[in-house]
Amino acid sequence: MKKYLRVFAALFKACAIAQFEFRLNFIVKLAADLIWYMTQLSIFEVLFHHTRSISGWTLESTRVFMGILFLVDALWMMLFSENLDRMSDKIRRGDLDLLLVKPINSQFMMSLKVMDPAYIVNISLITGWLIWALTQLPEPVVWSRLLLLLITIPCGLIITYSIRFLFSASALIFTRAENINYVWYNFYRLATRPDTIYPAWLRYTVLTFLPLGFVASVPARLILETPDLVLLAAAVFAASLSLYISHRFWNFGLRFYSSASS
C-alpha cells in the first residue's frame, strides 16, 4: 500500500513538472473549462427565471449541486481522464505489454500513468464557488455537513472511474471499440442533472445498476437536507462494489488478452 502511495506521489510530481512547459496551453484549456462551467450554470439560471422549483430543487440548491458536480469532474480530469480515454488505443498498440512485465498492479498504472495536476486551479475555483453557493441558501447551512463531502465525493469519483474503466477495459476483449467513448459520454450525462427530475424507473436505475446518481445528486442532498445515513451507506457500498467489479473485470480481460494475442 505504501508503495502505491509513493508511486502515485512520484507520478503526480513528474506530471506537474512536465506541465510547466505548456503555459499557453494551460491557459487556453482553463478558459475552455471556465466557459463550459458557465454554460452549464447558465442553463439553470435561465430555467429558474421561469419557475420557482424543478422537482424540489431551487436555483440555490441547484447551484450547490453543480458545484459538487464540477468538483468531481475536475478531480476526474486531473487523475483519470487522459488515461482512460486513451486506454483502448494503448491496448491496441501493445503498450499494455510494457506495463504487464512490471511488478506493480497494471490496473493502477494504466489508470494513473499520466495525470493533469493543473486542475488544482480548477478545483480551487470550484471550491470557492461552492462555498459561495452554500452561503446563498435561504436556510443557513449546517457547515459540519460538509465533512460528509469527504466521503461522498471520493465515492462519486470512484463510481465514475469504475464505470468508465469498464467501458475502456472492454478493449481488452473487443478490439474495435471506437464508439465506446460516445456511449460513455451519453451515460455520464445522466449524472449531470439532479436525479429527482427523472421518471421513477430512470431514477431507480441511476441509484442502483448505473449508480451515477451518487456522483452529484446524493452528495448534494446529503448536505442540503438532514443527512440520510442509509443514503450515505449506499454511496460507500456502491463505490466499493463498482471498484471491485472493475478490478475483477480487468483481471478477466487480461486473461482473455493473454490468450488471444500473439
Place this chain on the structure above:
Amino acid sequence: MNSYENVIETVDLTRVFLTYRKAEGIWNSIRGFWHREYVRKVALQPTTLRIEGGEIIGLVGANGAGKTTLLKLLSGLIHPSGGDARVLGYRPWERKPDFLRRISILLGQKNQLWWDIPPADSYDLLARIYDLDEKEARNRVTELAELLQCRDLLHVQLRRLSLGERMKMEIIGSLLHRPSVLFLDEPTIGLDIVAQTNIREFLAEYVKRERPTIILTSHYMDDISKLSDRLLLISKGAIVYDGTVPDFMNSVEHVQRLTAVLERPPESPRELASGLVLSPGTEMFTAELPATQIAPTLQKLMEISPLKDLKIEEADFEDVIRKFLEKESRLRATGGPIAT
C-alpha cells in the same frame, strides 16, 4: 550474478491461436456474419529448450516466424497453448511479482519511459515501482549512463532526444533493477550506425560485468554475430538450428564472394566454370560462389583476360542466414495453417 543451471527451460512449449479467415467478395462477407471459418495458426511449434545462466542467445528468423511469440511466452505476456516453461524457476505467465522483478523486456519500437519528463525522473519512478533503494538506483543510473556516454542527457525531456539517444535511455531503464534475464526485441532497429555500434559495445561490456542471461532478437546480423554465444534460428514457429555462431558458419555451405576487375572485357558471352555467363563488355565481375568453385572460375576468368584487381571475401553472415532460412522454409512448405 551467479550463473546456474537452466535459467530458462521449456518443454514442448506451444502456442496456437485462432483467427478467422477473412472473406473475399460480398457474398462471403455476408455469409461470414453467421458462420466464421476459424483458422488455426501455429505461432510456435512444440519447442524444447534449455538455456543456462549467463548465456546470450541470438534469436533470428523472418518476420512472423515466431520470435516475438517466444519472447512473449517467456516473459509472461501470453499464455501457452500447450507445454510448460520455467524461467528462473517460475512459470512466466503466472506473473508473480518476484519473477517480474528479476526480468526485463525491451521492445525495440516502444517506449516505456514517460514522454514529457526527463529520463532521470522516469528512473525515479521506476525505482519506486521496483522497490529499489533510491540512492542505489541513482548510482546505477550514473554508472550505466557513463558506459553509454549519455550522462549529459539525463535531464533533457525524452521527447527532445533523438531516436538513438532515446534508445539508450530505454536501455538504462530496463537495466535499472539488475535483471537476471533480459529480453531484447530489436534493440537497434531504426538507429544509425554510430548508435548501433555504441549500444553493441555497451551490451558486450555489460554482459562481461554482470553476466545476465539475454535473449536477443535482431534483423541486424552484426548484433547477433558480435554478441551472441548461441544462435537459434526460427522458421515458421520451429527452431531449425541451435548451436554456436561459428558452428553455424561451418555447417552451411561455405560461400565466398569473388570480385574481379578485367583489363580486357570480352566481346562475346563467355561461359565460366560455375555455369555463369560473362556478358560482353563486363569490366567488373562479382559472384557468390561455393568455395570449391572459386578456383576454377578464377582460372577461366584469367584465360579471358588479365586481371586488374581481385578480391575474395567471406560471405555476409546475413546472406548465409537468409539462404539457410530460405532453404528451410522451402522444406517446411507443408507446415502452413490448417483450416478447422
Place this chain on the structure above:
Amino acid sequence: METTIWSAIVTSTGQESFGGFPRESYIAYALWGAFFGRIGSNWMYEYRMIEEIETGSVNGVLVRPISFFEYYLSQFMGYKLLTTFISFLVPIFITLTVANGPTIHARLPLACAVLILYLFLVHTISFSVATLSFFLTRVHGFTVAKNIGLTILTGELFPLDLVPEPYRTWLLWLPFSNSVFVPVGYLTGRLGIEDVARGVLSIFMGLAFFGMIAAVAWRAGCRRYSGTGA
C-alpha cells in the same frame, strides 16, 4: 437523452406550460436542436485546416489554383450537405409518426436554408481560428473553447427566448442563434417569419465581420510564414 431531461423539467414545474410554451414544444425543440446543432458545428474541418497550416503543408495549397479558403469551403459544404440530408431523415420520421407535436413540416425547407446559409459563416469563423496557427502553436484549445461557448449562443442548450432581457435581444442579434434557435424555433412554431428575416440579416453582418478578420489574418499570416521560410 435531452428529451428526457426537458420532459422532466417541464413536468416537474407542475405547470402546463413553461416560458409560454407547452411540454411538447420543448421536446420537439430538443429533438430538432440536437440535429441542427450537430450540423452547425465544425470540429473536423477546423482541425484539418489548423493541421495543414501547422505542419506547413500550406505551401502546397498556396500554389493551387483555388485558394485555401475555397478549397476547404467546398469540402466542408459538401460533407455537411450530405450528412444533413441523411441525418435529418431521423427527426423527420420521428416527428411525422411518434411525436406528432408542434413541428410544422412545411417550414422545414426554409429552416434548412437558414442553416445552410449559416454554414458559410461557420466556415469563415473556422478559417479565422485556423489562421491563428500562423502565430501560435497548439491552436486546438481555441476550437474547443469556441465550440463550447457556441453551445449556448446557438440555442442548442435551451431555447434562447427563455433568456431574460436585455440579454435576449443581444443573443438574438448575434449570428450564432441561426444555427439552432432561429431555424428550430421557426420550425416548431416559436418564431415567425420576421425572426427568420432578422436572422438572415445577422448572418450577413457576421459574414462581413468575420470575412474581414479572416482576410486580414490570412494575409498577415502568409507574410509571417514566408518571412520565416519553411
